[in-house]
Amino acid sequence: MPSRPRRSVTRMTLDEAERIVALDRDGTLDRSEPAVDKVVYEAHRVMQRAAIWGSGPGHPSRRRFAFLFVGVAVFFAAWIAGLLVPLVVGS
16 A cells, blocks of 8 residues: 655645545546545545535634634633642642
8 A cells, every 4th residue: 555645745625625536436537646646645635624624724714613622622621620630639
């Protein structure tokens, strides 16, 4: 199995990724070439991330959701630490 790049090599929009995946499903693309395989892999990755985060890469709502998610996670971590520290110190 060919190794996959860790970082994104190809920047593409969600529409481009959907078209590439559709061409791949139809069997139009030659997956034996490494360059084509990398682009198809990246298209699948863009679509999966869009499915998880709700939009394409670089979209403002996606960034807003990511910041909100991180903010809520930090809030809950601080809240749980605030509950547990007095219990541990008091014991």
